[in-house]
Amino acid sequence: MRTILITGANKGIGFETARQLAQLGNFVYLGSRDLANGQKAADQLKAAGISNVAAIQIDVTDTDSIRKAKTELDSQIGSLDVLINNAAIAGGQIQHMAEYSMDDIRSVFETNYFGAIQTTQIMLPLLRKASAPSIINVSSETGSLTMQTSAERPPNWSNFSTYAATKTALNALTVMLANELREQNITVNSVTPGYTATDLNQFKGFKHVSEGAVPIVKLAMSADRTATGKFFKDGGELPW
Structure with missing residues (x-):
């Protein structure tokens, strides 16, 4: 049984990813900025007969919150097999970089990019204790410069544009971390769920969350230790 932490897992793609991974026999921690929302999500899965889940409070924009989550995990598990950096915000529209407010730009980067960095840094000691650890950054096609x-x-x-820029930065983080952690046997990859209907896009996406979670779940379950520093979609790889 693998232990998996998913940030932003109380709803949307994060929640569905948690559901599918738990159904495959993993123990999944549903990270949520608001513990009550996370507990509600965990209770929903348990009511459906999925007992191998637990809620954990983690606000990726707050280093104290991340440290508390790491301490809680330390007390419960010996290692963390998979970290899925899923928490993200869309930001308001329209996001033209030539005129979007700097406060709004910083806000989106704070969650989507810096949040992933500091969550990874703080959780790395737990990942290093696992036999085959993986870091998965949930990205977007809009982050592909190609x-x-x-x-x-x-x-x-x-x-x-701002949301896309955060995902381009997240993809760069994936490459840098993959290079840095390769010798430590920690794989790091980006994955896009595709345009999936969630509240992030006012449910305008054409894919159902059950479909959007598939490439994330596949990557989390992969035993291929040579695949690192790559950008995946459902059905294959994407260009940077």
Whole structure:
């Protein structure tokens, strides 16, 4: 049984990923900024017969909160097999970088990018104790510079420029961490669920959460230790 921590797991893709991974026999910690919401999500899974889950409070923008979560995990488990950095915010629209407010830009980066960095840094001691640990950063196609510069780029992507920039930065983090942690046998990869209907996009996505969680779950369950520093989607790899 693998132990897995998913940030932002009380709803949306994080919650569905937790459901699927727990159904596969893993023990999943549902990270939530608000403990009550996380507990409600865990109780919902338990009511469905999925008992191998637990809620844990973790606000990825608050280092004290992350440290408390790490201390709690330390008291319950010997190691952490998989960290899934899923917590993210979309930010308000429209996000044209030429005019979007700096306060709003900083707010989106604080959760989507810096949150992933500090969560990873604080959880690394637990990951290092696992036999085959993995870090998974939940990204987006909009973070691909290749796709952003393609002639087939959807025109409405400009409405999400700040969000996209945080995911480009997250992808860069994936590459840097993969290079740094390769010799420690810690794999680090990015994965996109695709345009999935969640409250992040006002449920406008064309994929159901059950579909969006599939590539994340597949990566979390992968035994391939050579796959690191890559960007995955459902069905294969994406270009940076």
